Amino acid sequence: MEVILKKEEMGEVLNEVDFQQLKIENAQFLERIDERNQDLLQLKLTTGDTLQVLNCYKKRLQNTMVESTHLAREISVRNDILQRIELETEQVEQERAKAESINKKLRKQLSDYRVPDVLEYVQEKMEQEELEKNVRTWERKVEIVELSLKTQRRNWEQMKAASLMQEYGQLH
Structure with a gap:
């Protein structure tokens, strides 16, 4: 428009x-x-x-x-x-190897072990008891000797003291 x-x-x-x-x-x-x-x-x-x-x-x-x-x-x-599991697995594997080695040694010792005959065992047991009896006897003897030695020392000390007293008394 x-x-x-x-x-x-x-x-x-x-x-x-x-x-x-x-x-x-x-x-x-x-x-x-x-x-x-x-x-x-x-x-x-x-x-x-x-x-x-x-x-x-x-x-x-x-x-x-x-x-x-x-x-x-x-x-x-x-x-x-x-990673932690792998480390632990490695440690466990090392421990297992050690345990296996120890186990082999123990099995070898067990296979080499010889059980004595019953009579041999009884004989050794009797010898052991006899040795123990002898040890006890010797221990008692040693105790008696020690007591005797103590008594002798005491007597010796008393004699020495008496002797010193006499000498002291004579000097004064």
Whole structure:
């Protein structure tokens, strides 16, 4: 409408055909604008859907990152545990080897061990008891000699003291 007024002001008068032509062009432009608006609206809807999908993927990515961090820590902890278990296994294997070596030695000793005959055992037992009896007898004899020695020392000390007393008495 503005275009028409400007043209009228300039001295140009539009005829009816031109006016109809402008109306048709205007309607076509309005139709195109509506189509573009529909396209824009469709693009906005698609953008909204895409943003929702994008946000969903971002959330999934965030959850996956958190889970990945957690799993990395879990893997690290399990690796540490595995290393400790391997060390303990190595120590246990060494201890087992030592125990097996000792066991072999003991089995060899056991296989080499000879049990004495009953009569031989009884004879050795009797000899042992006889030796123990002799030891007790000697111990008693030693005690008697020690007591006798103590008594003699005491007597000697008394005689010495008496002698000193006599000498002291004679000097005064």
